[in-house]
Amino acid sequence: MNKILLIIALISLSQRITAQCTTTNATSCVCADGSQNCLLLPDITASWKGIANGGWTEYPQTGAGTNYNGQGPDDGRLRVTGSTPNIGHGSFTVRGQDANGKRAFICGNDTIFNVAATGTFTCPNGNPNPKQMLIQRIYKKDGNAMTYVDTWTGSMTYHSAHGHNHVDDWAVMTLRIQTSDPNPLNWPIVGQGAKIGFCLMDYGQCGTSTNSTYYGHCRDENTVYNQGNILMNSNFPNWNLGGGTYNCSVVEQGISSGWTDVYGKHLDGMWINIPPNTCNGDYYIVMEVDKNNNFMEERNDNNYTAVPVTLTMQQAVNSGAIPVITSSGSKNLCTGSSMTLTATAGTSFLWNTGDTTQSITVTQPGSYSCTVTNYCGTGTTEPFIVNNVTPNAPAVVDQAICNGDSASLSVTASGNVRWFDELGNLVNTGLTYITPILSQNTTYFVENTDSYNDTVFAEPHTNGIGGGGYTTSAQYNIFNAHEGLTIKSALVYAQSAGNLTIKLQDELGQDLQSVVATVPAGMSRVTLNFPVAADSNLRLGVTAMTVSGLYRNNNSATFPYDLNNSLSITGSSAGASYYYYLYDWEILTQNGQCSSAQIPLNVLVNSALEPISSDVTICQGESAILTATGSGILNWYNSAGELVGSGTTLTTNALTSNTAYTVVNVVNGCVSTPTNVNVTVEACANIPELSTIQESLLLSPNPTTGQFIVSFISKETGPVTVKISDLQGKEINTKSSTVISGINEIGMNLDKAAKGTYLVTIEYKNHSFLRRIIKQ
Numbered sequence: 001m002n003k004i005l006l007i008i009a010l011i012s013l014s015q016r017i018t019a020q021c022t023t024t025n026a027t028s029c030v031c032a033d034g035s036q037n038c039l040l041l042p043d044i045t046a047s048w049k050g051i052a053n054g055g056w057t058e059y060p061q062t063g064a065g066t067n068y069n070g071q072g073p074d075d076g077r078l079r080v081t082g083s084t085p086n087i088g089h090g091s092f093t094v095r096g097q098d099a100n101g102k103r104a105f106i107c108g109n110d111t112i113f114n115v116a117a118t119g120t121f122t123c124p125n126g127n128p129n130p131k132q133m134l135i136q137r138i139y140k141k142d143g144n145a146m147t148y149v150d151t152w153t154g155s156m157t158y159h160s161a162h163g164h165n166h167v168d169d170w171a172v173m174t175l176r177i178q179t180s181d182p183n184p185l186n187w188p189i190v191g192q193g194a195k196i197g198f199c200l201m202d203y204g205q206c207g208t209s210t211n212s213t214y215y216g217h218c219r220d221e222n223t224v225y226n227q228g229n230i231l232m233n234s235n236f237p238n239w240n241l242g243g244g245t246y247n248c249s250v251v252e253q254g255i256s257s258g259w260t261d262v263y264g265k266h267l268d269g270m271w272i273n274i275p276p277n278t279c280n281g282d283y284y285i286v287m288e289v290d291k292n293n294n295f296m297e298e299r300n301d302n303n304y305t306a307v308p309v310t311l312t313m314q315q316a317v318n319s320g321a322i323p324v325i326t327s328s329g330s331k332n333l334c335t336g337s338s339m340t341l342t343a344t345a346g347t348s349f350l351w352n353t354g355d356t357t358q359s360i361t362v363t364q365p366g367s368y369s370c371t372v373t374n375y376c377g378t379g380t381t382e383p384f385i386v387n388n389v390t391p392n393a394p395a396v397v398d399q400a401i402c403n404g405d406s407a408s409l410s411v412t413a414s415g416n417v418r419w420f421d422e423l424g425n426l427v428n429t430g431l432t433y434i435t436p437i438l439s440q441n442t443t444y445f446v447e448n449t450d451s452y453n454d455t456v457f458a459e460p461h462t463n464g465i466g467g468g469g470y471t472t473s474a475q476y477n478i479f480n481a482h483e484g485l486t487i488k489s490a491l492v493y494a495q496s497a498g499n500l501t502i503k504l505q506d507e508l509g510q511d512l513q514s515v516v517a518t519v520p521a522g523m524s525r526v527t528l529n530f531p532v533a534a535d536s537n538l539r540l541g542v543t544a545m546t547v548s549g550l551y552r553n554n555n556s557a558t559f560p561y562d563l564n565n566s567l568s569i570t571g572s573s574a575g576a577s578y579y580y581y582l583y584d585w586e587i588l589t590q591n592g593q594c595s596s597a598q599i600p601l602n603v604l605v606n607s608a609l610e611p612i613s614s615d616v617t618i619c620q621g622e623s624a625i626l627t628a629t630g631s632g633i634l635n636w637y638n639s640a641g642e643l644v645g646s647g648t649t650l651t652t653n654a655l656t657s658n659t660a661y662t663v664v665n666v667v668n669g670c671v672s673t674p675t676n677v678n679v680t681v682e683a684c685a686n687i688p689e690l691s692t693i694q695e696s697l698l699l700s701p702n703p704t705t706g707q708f709i710v711s712f713i714s715k716e717t718g719p720v721t722v723k724i725s726d727l728q729g730k731e732i733n734t735k736s737s738t739v740i741s742g743i744n745e746i747g748m749n750l751d752k753a754a755k756g757t758y759l760v761t762i763e764y765k766n767h768s769f770l771r772r773i774i775k776q
Contacts, residue, residue: 022241026145026146032089036143038141040090040091040138040238040241041298042086042088042257043298044295045086045218046083046171046222046287048226049083052225055082055083056080058313061274063075064077069469071467072470076273077273078191078273080193080270080285081263082270085214085231085255086260087206087231087258089241092242093246093252094154094252094253095252096135097135097251101117102116103117105123105133107124107125108560129560129570129571133153134167135151136296137150138151139241154167167253173193173286174189174190176283176345177374178308191272192273202261203260204260206232206236208233208234225305225308231258236257269466271464277315277323278376279316279318279374281374282309282310320379321376322382323380325342325382327339327341330454332454335389336597337363337594339362341362342359343372352370353368365388369384391448392414392448393597395412395413396601400605400606402671403606403670408432410433411446412431418449420447420598421445438603443601443603445598446598446601447599450593452592457584459569459584460561463552466557467556468551468553470550472549472550474541476572476580477539477541477571478569479569481533481566481567483590484534484590486530487504488529489526493523493583494520494522494547495551498518498545498546498547501515501516501543502582504528504532504540506538509539513528525586550581552579553579554574566587607667608631608664608666608671610673611664612630614627616678617679617767618768618769619681619683621656622655622681623651623770624655625649625650625761626649626663630663649725650729651759655679658680659678660676660677661676689715692712692713693714696712697762699760699773702774703776704773704774705776711743712744721736722763725761726759732753733749756774757773758773758774760773
């Protein structure tokens with residue numbers, strides 16, 4: 001009896017201790033670093049035992065039948081079970097609402113916050129497939145108190161077949177061939193599965209004994225097959241933090257500490273598509289969880305596992321299936337760009353370039369092939385031809401402008417022209433460009449972008465993106481055409497032979513194009529040749545059929561399916577989870593573009609400096625010679641703004657009053673700021689000394705053959721300067737002397753000057769006296 005009471009007491013104590021590490025009580029919660037204050041992070045892993053222990057089933061390429069209702073034929077599928085234990089110190093908790101009960105949605109490039117907790121949400125921008133954003137709630141230990149931190153991250157989509165929301169892109173499964181690289185994420189990929197959205201829930205505990213259902217799923221290391229120490233419930237210091245009751249709620253989902261979520265191979269989308277040219281042999285199933293690292297965890301390097309599988313239902317070993325090459329985009333290669341070529345997976349590769357990897361990056365046009373060794377044997381691909389597209393560079397002409405002006409630039413080109421500044425920023429498109437106001441020499445770079453016809457194929461390429469089945473209802477997919485294009489053909493999967501009426505319609509359902517196609521049972525490609533103008537919310541679908549059913553997916557559609565910049569398939573007539581009937585659209589587009597080399601176009605900014613000049617004082621009735629210096633053409637203007645002369649000098653008329661002039665410097669058509677030049681006119685009759693000189697000033701002989709005398713009478717002494725210049729202001733001769741009281745004679749020389757009229761200026765006591773002389 002005492003033993004029973006003791007056991008009961010211990011159980012009660014254990015429950016009390018456990019209950020002290022909850023989402024509301026952190027008393028007994030343990031931090032990873034041993035501290036009393038920490039974020040209690042989850043640690044999501046992928047269980048190799050969940051796959052290895054009966055967790056995969058292979059099907060042949062044909063005749064597999066429909067094994068699970070509504071999921072279509074399993075031809076070429078490798079069904080896989082996924083188990084994702086949380087071995088961290090905290091719960092993995094995601095919520096569809098914030099602490100205030102508000103939701104947020106992603107509508108293409110827009111994010112809408114503060115949406116009411118309930119009710120149907122429609123994107124304001126018309127996007128047909130809103131994705132509800134998720135909040136990761138991380139619990140935080142502050143001593144004995146438990147709080148939490150909410151962070152917006154990831155998204156979820158309503159899954160109509162399951163009736164609840166799935167976390168987007170939660171798990172990715174691939175079939176690979178092992179190489180010597182220790183990291184299975186680097187092994188060659190044979191086949192891929194869909195980006196699976198999971199409903200996160202507490203599906204099962206890590207266990208209390210070897211008899212527990214999920215014993216062995218939880219390990220301290222799950223990335224290596226048959227490795228890792230098994231973790232039981234008792235190994236988790238914060239076991240059950242989260243509550244152990246997470247389910248597929250639209251408000252909150254998650255995986256508690258020490259629990260796992262299991263998605264069985266029988267569920268929609270839980271398969272890898274095995275390519276038809278795959279041969280039997282030993283492969284690995286690789287599962288990655290939270291590949292995009294959307295969520296915070298204790299570790300991000302343990303979110304995968306690799307499990308060996310032996311395929312036995314594919315082509316026979318050494319059957320000689322020919323490998324193929326696929327490209328990362330078009331077969332057209334722009335000069336200076338690159339593309340990735342990938343060969344069928346194998347154990348060894350030898351390209352005609354000498355490379356020995358599954359994928360190579362090419363930068364030159366030409367013919368590429370690869371010899372691949374795998375379980376089908378050793379075979380060489382058909383040549384993959386890479387074409388070169390080289391647009392002609394635009395023809396440019398440099399331009400000169402004045403400081404403070406804009407330049408109007410233009411080029412000659414055959415395609416679309418783009419203009420870049422010296423920092424590489426796109427500043428304009430088109431054949432012409434008006435620059436901003438410039439104050440210094442500037443270089444722009446111009447490139448020509450030509451479009452070329454290109455045939456590309458839109459995702460989804462097959463119906464293997466998820467579960468589905470055959471139906472006969474009239475349905476369509478919705479898409480945006482970003483440019484004019486042609487939908488040449490598409491794949492369909494018919495349950496029997498018959499006719500299909502396929503239509504292109506606008507967003508109101510009005511017919512734009514229509515064709516009736518006869519198809520056989522099974523997969524076939526129907527010819528459409530529908531011209532499509534750029535438009536939004538177009539419809540492409542099947543409006544009538546005589547076949548017993550067409551295949552469509554009813555889960556795992558991951559809109560949008562974007563094709564370069566040509567089109568985007570954004571949704572379907574039945575919602576975001578469905579994809580209807582027409583796969584692998586063959587698109588003829590002119591959206592393929594290549595750009596020429598960037599050609600510099602120089603803008604020379606000319607600056608005309610303000611000319612230098614000085615004011616002049618003359619006697620009344622005299623003419624003034626005004627001089628200025630500048631780097632260009634000097635133009636003189638009177639006070640009325642009239643042009644009165646050009647050149648370094650201006651000889652005025654005889655002036656009787658103070659007069660103002662301006663002179664500007666003109667360089668390459670650019671006009672400087674004007675310089676003011678003032679002529680002060682004095683009544684020299686009131687100044688005896690100046691009056692005497694003015695009245696007695698004489699040039700003799702005049703005309704002259706070269707030598708002449710400048711004579712005048714002065715009553716005072718002082719320095720004097722005599723200058724001879726031509727009528728354009730060019731100085732011919734200068735002589736300085738000292739004036740004496742009495743008669744002054746200063747000899748001047750025009751011997752080397754050409755015949756013509758010249759100006760003689762006598763500068764004395766800050767006054768100028770001007771006379772003309774003729775050389776014969």
